Amino acid sequence: MRLALVLGEVAQGLRRNLSMVVSVVLVTFISLTFVGTAILLQFQINQMKGYWYERSQVAVYLCTSFDGGPCEEQAATQSQIDAVENELSGATLAPYIEQVEFETREQAYQNVLEQWEGTAIAELASPEILPESFRVKLVDPNQAEIVIDQISGMPGVFEVKDARAFLEPIFTMINTLSLSAVGIAALMLIAAALLISTTIRLSAFSRRREISIMRLVGASNRFIETPFILEGVFAALIGSALAGVALIALTEFFVGGYLAGEITTIGFVGTSDALVVAPMLLGLGAVLAALSAAVAIRRYLKA
Known part of the structure; x- marks a missing residue:
């Protein structure tokens, strides 16, 4: 019964703040796509280093x-x-x-x-x-x-x-691009965390009457917080899943389909690498959303 009540509160909150939820999904999707791309780029750098250094x-x-x-x-x-x-x-x-x-x-x-x-x-x-x-x-x-x-x-x-002296500038340049992607991804993750926090606070404000009633009947803070945290996690998981799918599609069709056909002298990362990274994005998105939502709702309840 308690679980059904919590899930009902989550569904109600998602319906009330649908536009903000869509914003969280999009920001999470874009930021985690950058994160996944940066991870795959680092995989590619390490693979190329191993290949060329062995043959240098x-x-x-x-x-x-x-x-x-x-x-x-x-x-x-x-x-x-x-x-x-x-x-x-x-x-x-x-x-x-x-x-x-x-x-x-x-x-x-x-x-x-x-x-x-x-x-x-x-x-x-x-x-x-x-x-x-x-x-x-x-x-x-x-x-x-x-x-x-x-x-x-x-x-x-x-x-x-x-011969490695000729390769080092190339790998330095690729590493710089990889770090730039990580930097952009970090900024977008911060934006996603702030957006999740704002969404949760707005959701809590729109349901302030329900929260007051829950407190009057003796509901614990954890019981009150849980639906709001789950709302953020749910929205972030959708964005994370979309980022994983985009990463797999990019690796399969662009890297494996186009680049591998045009450049045959280099071994590229494959779909198996993307399948390793995709669950990491899901975990990162869930943790980011849970922490952001928890901090936001606890600050609101203490206010």
Whole structure:
């Protein structure tokens, strides 16, 4: 009987404040969609880091007759190339290296043509100006500095580069976008919490006569508060569910359908990841609404 009475009060409150309930649903939906997107974006960043870092290499560029600095415009001799190769395969570096490949000028030229086809870079490139190089795949990419320190400064070596140095700015930019999405989502969650509080206070004010009667007959504060808290939770759960559905649809049709078809060199987050995030949004929405509603109604009852 008590449960039926509480649910009846909840239904009555939702009918009386339908426009405010719709506002709570929309704000919760938009804010939690941003939160879910930010979480999936972080999943994507971690997945890309794992994929590319595992495949990252240390590139040892040999001198050409066009290089200044340590090369003094002298191309690396065969003996210098052999010395670098021996060092890479020697006992000092062998435990850190999984594989070493030698790239000739002609191979480097073909790679440039493939990567920059149709651009001015491809037109200006020629085998003569491109350096020969060793491509070193490490057992642990985090130990690249060991190889760099050992090989740098050897005769015939122009420079030694860690491929991850090219990837870090990209991941930094994506991380910045992710943090921006989190910031916007946090602001919208605050707006949702304030809107839920306002909705509950208005609902309580519109039923102030019923609340007075409940107090006169000895109803506890918890019994009075429960319907108002459930109203906020109900509205927030609808918005959270819509956010979860939107996130799953976005992942399935846009990321999995469009992006995965256009960009085949990158593995993207999938529907399974969205299905993990969706329940998190439901929980977050319910907790946010319950706390906001509880604070609002308790302050109203004490006023």
